[in-house]
Amino acid sequence: MFDKQFLIKLRNFAIFIVIYTLVFFLFFSTLSYTLPFVIGIIVSLISLPLVKFLKHKLKFKDSIASLISVLLVYIIFVLLLIGIFTKITYEIKQLVSSIPNVNTFIPYIQEYFDKLRLYYDAIDPAIVQKINDQITKFAYSSLDISLSILNKLLSIILKLPVIFLVLFVSLLSSYFFSKDMLNFRSSILNIFTPDGKKKFSLIIDELNKSLTGYIKAYSFIVTLSFVETYIGFSVLNIKYALILSIVSAIFDVLPILGIGAVYSLVALYYIITKKYIIAFGIIILYLIVTVVRQILEPKLVSASLGLHPVAVLAAIFIGIKAYGFVGMIYLIFLMVLYNILKKTKIL
Numbered sequence: 001m002f003d004k005q006f007l008i009k010l011r012n013f014a015i016f017i018v019i020y021t022l023v024f025f026l027f028f029s030t031l032s033y034t035l036p037f038v039i040g041i042i043v044s045l046i047s048l049p050l051v052k053f054l055k056h057k058l059k060f061k062d063s064i065a066s067l068i069s070v071l072l073v074y075i076i077f078v079l080l081l082i083g084i085f086t087k088i089t090y091e092i093k094q095l096v097s098s099i100p101n102v103n104t105f106i107p108y109i110q111e112y113f114d115k116l117r118l119y120y121d122a123i124d125p126a127i128v129q130k131i132n133d134q135i136t137k138f139a140y141s142s143l144d145i146s147l148s149i150l151n152k153l154l155s156i157i158l159k160l161p162v163i164f165l166v167l168f169v170s171l172l173s174s175y176f177f178s179k180d181m182l183n184f185r186s187s188i189l190n191i192f193t194p195d196g197k198k199k200f201s202l203i204i205d206e207l208n209k210s211l212t213g214y215i216k217a218y219s220f221i222v223t224l225s226f227v228e229t230y231i232g233f234s235v236l237n238i239k240y241a242l243i244l245s246i247v248s249a250i251f252d253v254l255p256i257l258g259i260g261a262v263y264s265l266v267a268l269y270y271i272i273t274k275k276y277i278i279a280f281g282i283i284i285l286y287l288i289v290t291v292v293r294q295i296l297e298p299k300l301v302s303a304s305l306g307l308h309p310v311a312v313l314a315a316i317f318i319g320i321k322a323y324g325f326v327g328m329i330y331l332i333f334l335m336v337l338y339n340i341l342k343k344t345k346i347l
Contacts, residue, residue: 012347013338020337024330036166040173047073047178066179074171087246199344206340213304214332218253221297225252225259225289232285236278238266260286305336 031038047069054065177184185204189197226249233241244262252259263286270279298313305312315335319328341347 009347016338016341016347017334020334021330024333028326036169037173037177039170040177043070043073043170043174044177044181047174048181051178051181062179066175070171070174070178074174084246087243199346202344203340203346206343207337210305210336210340214301217300217304220300221293222249222252224296225249225293228289228292229259229262229285232281232288233266236281236285238278238282259289301332305332306339307335311335 027034047066050069050072051065054060054068055062060068189200192200226245229248230241230245233244238244244266248259248262251261263282267279267282267286270276270282298309298316301307301316302309302312312332312335315331316328319326319331321327323330338347
């Protein structure tokens, strides 16, 4: 009934889906054990251009070139983290010290409670009882959340020795991967035929190009969100627009929180202080930032990955709906890898 070539392609596609899915979920399910080595591979790939330069141009030994390159990458990363967190900590301290005294909020809060009491007295007793039950449940759930946060903090403190061990193993693995990366690639290429070597090299090059493009695309999106937030907050005369914009950009990277968390808190602050025009401006700004992101994200990601914008949009929407951030990554890289394998005529 169907064409033989079509059935062969369909079979190959099904095999590809199964293998990709198994590898993807195996990778994420074992990440807690393999994390130091994953970090090591990433750092070694980042340091590879410098290793090549030191080896070929300055005639350094493999071990010395790798050691210098890896240490330089880690030092730059640590210095960036220290700089960012120092700046954020300083700005947050300034922000907290500039927030009006709690007494400033008391008249506003008292007014809300007075209005609530008037409505409360006129409500049916049965409804009042239900409201009391809900308030009690909310109080208990808030207590549970507070205890959960405290437990998480204690858990992180207890895991500090493990974290230091992970960092130490990551540093060592980065050095060894960096030292043997070129030889490792040559060893893999030796198992292929001349045609296989070309295809394998093309796949690796395309994957590197796609991954680099993906990182660049999202870096641009996050930077744009930061710039929009900073300009918008500055126009609205919101104090500490810079630190709030930086925090918004950081939250934008986090799949669970998102930029809306910062906007919601800032808008709530201005609603409580009865500065409704500024609060309304923040809501409008959030809508603008969200719409711009929704328009640009599929186009930028599709251009960087060599995919159709509709395909990327579908991957983002379906992936997030199905399994959140991990689902989005799964579908996007499924399409990227399939596209690369089609280019190399493997599928």
